[in-house]
Amino acid sequence: xxxxxxxxxxxxxxxxxxxxxxxxxxxxxxxxxxxxxxxxxxxxxxxxxxxxxxxxxxxxxxxxxxxxxxxxxxxxxxxxxxxxxxxxxxxxxxxxxxxxxxxxxxxxxxxxxxxxxxxxxxxxxxxxxxxxxxxxxxxxxxxxxxxxxxxxxxxxxxxxxxxxxxxxxxxxxxxxxxxxxxxxxxxxxxxxxxxxxxxxxxxxxxxxxxxxxxxxxxxxxxxxxxxxxxxxxxxxxxxxxxxxxxxxxxxxxxxxxxxxxxxxxxxxxxxxxxxxxxxxxxxxxxxxxxxxxxxxxxxxxxxxxxxxxxxxxxxxxxxxxxxxxxxxxxxxxxxxxxxxxxxxxxxxxxxxxxxxxxxxxxxxxxxxxxxxxxxxxxxxxxxxxxxxxxxxxxxxxxxxxxxxxxxxxxxxxxxxxxxxxxxxxxxxxxxxxxxx
Numbered sequence: 001x002x003x004x005x006x007x008x009x010x011x012x013x014x015x016x017x018x019x020x021x022x023x024x025x026x027x028x029x030x031x032x033x034x035x036x037x038x039x040x041x042x043x044x045x046x047x048x049x050x051x052x053x054x055x056x057x058x059x060x061x062x063x064x065x066x067x068x069x070x071x072x073x074x075x076x077x078x079x080x081x082x083x084x085x086x087x088x089x090x091x092x093x094x095x096x097x098x099x100x101x102x103x104x105x106x107x108x109x110x111x112x113x114x115x116x117x118x119x120x121x122x123x124x125x126x127x128x129x130x131x132x133x134x135x136x137x138x139x140x141x142x143x144x145x146x147x148x149x150x151x152x153x154x155x156x157x158x159x160x161x162x163x164x165x166x167x168x169x170x171x172x173x174x175x176x177x178x179x180x181x182x183x184x185x186x187x188x189x190x191x192x193x194x195x196x197x198x199x200x201x202x203x204x205x206x207x208x209x210x211x212x213x214x215x216x217x218x219x220x221x222x223x224x225x226x227x228x229x230x231x232x233x234x235x236x237x238x239x240x241x242x243x244x245x246x247x248x249x250x251x252x253x254x255x256x257x258x259x260x261x262x263x264x265x266x267x268x269x270x271x272x273x274x275x276x277x278x279x280x281x282x283x284x285x286x287x288x289x290x291x292x293x294x295x296x297x298x299x300x301x302x303x304x305x306x307x308x309x310x311x312x313x314x315x316x317x318x319x320x321x322x323x324x325x326x327x328x329x330x331x332x333x334x335x336x337x338x339x340x341x342x343x344x345x346x347x348x349x350x351x352x353x354x355x356x357x358x359x360x361x362x363x364x365x366x367x368x369x370x371x372x373x374x375x376x377x378x379x380x381x382x383x384x385x386x387x388x389x390x391x392x393x394x395x396x397x398x399x400x401x402x403x404x405x406x407x408x409x410x411x412x413x414x415x416x417x418x419x420x421x422x423x424x425x426x427x428x429x430x431x432x433x434x435x436x
Contacts, residue, residue, distance in 0.1 A: 053082050053103040056106075067351075171276075221315050262403075350365040
């Protein structure tokens with residue numbers, strides 16, 4: 001695990017990122033008539049335009065992807081890209097997988113949903129494409145670990161990497177006279193000082209259940225046993241036996257959230273945070289663009305969640321946020337690959353990471369924005385770990401369990417009982433989903 005963390009750290013230090021995943025079954029062809037559009041594919045009999053679907057699992061990157069799609073279309077007049085980013089994208093994609101209806105192009109994270117698509121044989125191996133020379137090998141290794149039997153084949157091409165930790169209001173910290181905490185005890189002291197100064201420590205957004213995961217990932221990466229992922233999959237350990245401290249500290253943070261954290265949406269919470277209504281938010285760099293839409297001058301930075309009093313164990317959490325893949329069933333593979341190749345150009349990747357405050361997996365694209373400057377020292381020191389939930393079974397809905405846990409805390413249910421119930425449910429639901 002330490003070797004993997006060093007590898008990832010080296011990647012982010014050189015501004016590596018994750019990519020999107022692409023695939024589709026039957027692309028549309030539209031007769032362009034007298035419009036002058038180029039003939040698209042071998043099956044075209046007249047002047048036709050190939051229409052490919054690009055499915056994104058992220059809402060935050062919609063605008064920049066649309067801008068880059070327009071650039072691609074201008075350079076490739078015979079191809080049109082239809083962009084779709086539905087709510088609850090993971091569920092939508094799994095439903096389409098069951099119907100053998102995979103989009104032509106998919107932009108998604110390096111997580112369990114990708115693992116399910118790849119394991120079902122729905123993605124094209126792009127390992128022999130020329131653009132592979134632009135991709136950082138270390139992030140490819142992260143994707144390989146998700147492949148069935150950990151096959152070293154490029155079914156997903158890393159494009160952008162994220163970073164998860166504690167987003168904080170720099171000006172509010174200065175106003176209260178706070179330093180960035182590096183241990184759990186220092187973190188608790190920061191919370192106490194904020195409350196003493198009449199400041200709200202945390203803005204949490206649990207109405208969107210997925211937002212409970214970043215804090216869990218940050219704590220679990222710091223505190224769970226080093227071999228937990230493999231041991232749990234093989235039935236050699238349990239959440240009950242290993243995650244008590246994680247659950248206790250998770251609950252402690254919830255006690256210092258705003259009163260209506262269970263009813264606050266991600267969008268509303270981002271707005272509140274950007275307007276200075278709280279000092280910290282437990283999420284990732286992907287939220288920074290949303291803050292800036294509300295308050296362009298918002299002075300925000302990011303630090304590693306200090307879940308442990310051992311500073312050597314407090315990692316920045318980073319993983320493949322966006323990877324590209326091409327459907328193995330699409331009838332327009334060359335057009336789909338052309339789009340991926342376009343996105344892999346360093347200058348295009350630079351535009352993407354600048355917009356998303358992300359790190360790049362493409363050589364030649366670097367992230368230098370001050371809003372993520374706080375994690376650079378940790379990265380340089382090799383203190384980076386992947387998201388633990390990327391290695392959970394696809395059907396294990398931890399977000400729902402954490403949402404229920406949050407509800408129990410908000411209504412004042414007994415803390416020990418709530419923790420015991422959470423960990424017991426984690427094991428039961430994990431066992432049900434762990435079918436591979």
